[in-house]
Amino acid sequence: MEIATCSRMVLCALRQQVLRCSSHCRTWARLLQRQRSSCVYSSIHGFNQDEIKEKLQAFHGGSIDLLKQDSGIAVLTINNPSRMNAFSGSMMIDLEERVSQLENWPEGKGLIVQGAAETFCSGSDLNAVRAISNQQDGMKMCMFMQNALTRLLRLPLISVALVEGRALGGGAELTTACDFRLMEAGSVIQFVHKHMGLVPGWGGAARLVHLVGSQNALKLLGGAVKVDPELGVNIGLVDGVLEGHQKTEGAAPLLQQAENWLSRYTKGPAPVIQAVKKVVLSGRELPLSEALRTEKDIFGTVWGAPANLEALASKSKHK
Numbered sequence: 001m002e003i004a005t006c007s008r009m010v011l012c013a014l015r016q017q018v019l020r021c022s023s024h025c026r027t028w029a030r031l032l033q034r035q036r037s038s039c040v041y042s043s044i045h046g047f048n049q050d051e052i053k054e055k056l057q058a059f060h061g062g063s064i065d066l067l068k069q070d071s072g073i074a075v076l077t078i079n080n081p082s083r084m085n086a087f088s089g090s091m092m093i094d095l096e097e098r099v100s101q102l103e104n105w106p107e108g109k110g111l112i113v114q115g116a117a118e119t120f121c122s123g124s125d126l127n128a129v130r131a132i133s134n135q136q137d138g139m140k141m142c143m144f145m146q147n148a149l150t151r152l153l154r155l156p157l158i159s160v161a162l163v164e165g166r167a168l169g170g171g172a173e174l175t176t177a178c179d180f181r182l183m184e185a186g187s188v189i190q191f192v193h194k195h196m197g198l199v200p201g202w203g204g205a206a207r208l209v210h211l212v213g214s215q216n217a218l219k220l221l222g223g224a225v226k227v228d229p230e231l232g233v234n235i236g237l238v239d240g241v242l243e244g245h246q247k248t249e250g251a252a253p254l255l256q257q258a259e260n261w262l263s264r265y266t267k268g269p270a271p272v273i274q275a276v277k278k279v280v281l282s283g284r285e286l287p288l289s290e291a292l293r294t295e296k297d298i299f300g301t302v303w304g305a306p307a308n309l310e311a312l313a314s315k316s317k318h319k
């Protein structure tokens with residue numbers, strides 16, 4: 001082969017390699033951008049994620065487990081039963097990683113957040129809280145958890161917190177980072193922060209005001225009120241009450257009941273369900289003009305897409 005031909009082939013291969021790399025880089029940049037835009041704090045707010053991760057890692061125990069199912073419904077389990085599912089530092093890191101996995105799940109439609117061993121979550125691990133009770137570390141942990149829970153709420157999945165037993169302190173805050181809350185009969189959600197000389201810091205107060213209004217939020221936080229399912233439904237915090245399967249003979253396991261409840265909203269193709277969540281999210285979070293423009297963009301992703309064309313071809317009637 002001539003030297004000129006050979007060098008042309010090498011150059012061509014190199015160019016293709018560069019193009020492949022830059023396309024990868026663009027994809028990564030888009031992913032990073034998407035992840036960053038879901039966060040509340042970044043380096044411009046003096047937040048250094050790696051630094052706080054290193055601190056949190058020292059307080060280990062328990063795990064956050066993720067099960068992605070073929071149905072498109074994932075189950076996220078807060079798993080630290082010997083401490084009533086309190087959040088250790090390593091579990092906070094786990095949570096952030098599981099949220100990243102869910103952000104990159106094109107087939108996903110729904111998410112159930114539950115606690116292990118028949119209780120939801122007793123908030124942050126008091127041993128870790130004592131060890132990082134200085135102001136600086138407290139602020140960093142607060143920013144880390146606000147980022148993780150904001151990203152959880154902004155997932156393009158319809159999410160539900162399945163509350164069994166107790167959801168206390170940070171556990172109560174976690175329930176507000178889901179789209180819906182289901183409570184087992186006999187369970188309790190309680191913002192106990194005031195009793196700990198605290199206020200919510202994982203974004204739970206801001207989300208609670210959106211969910212139940214400022215009057216009710218003030219009552220729940222100011223009185224550290226024990227919210228049972230009846231009160232939860234009355235004030236609009238809770239979307240459904242499930243039968244305790246251990247107390248009610250013949251009742252389905254709680255997780256099954258929660259999946260059945262959620263499935264009415266996750267029926268259909270993933271891109272459509274994700275688009276539904278995104279338009280609601282933009283309406284919830286953005287000023288009207290911006291929400292309208294975002295809605296137009298999201299509409300553009302489903303208009304003329306396979307599910308839309310299939311529905312048009314089938315001449316469906318909505319009786």
Ligand SMILES: CCC(=O)SCCNC(=O)CCNC(=O)[C@H](O)C(C)(C)COP(=O)(O)OP(=O)(O)OC[C@H]1O[C@@H](n2cnc3c(N)ncnc32)[C@H](O)[C@@H]1OP(=O)(O)O
Nearest residue numbers: 082083084086122123124125126127168169170171192196
């Ligand atoms: C973001 C701000 C926050 O989240 S501040 C944290 C707010 N949470 C709390 O203060 C919860 C304190 N814990 C309690 O009130 C009780 O332990 C509750 C959850 C009601 C359970 O009571 P009870 O059924 O009698 O069990 P118990 O007290 O014997 O607990 C079993 C073991 O679990 C532990 N545990 C419980 N909660 C936490 C926690 N948040 N952090 C660390 N450990 C916790 C208990 O200490 C107890 O452990 P052990 O068996 O004594 O070794």
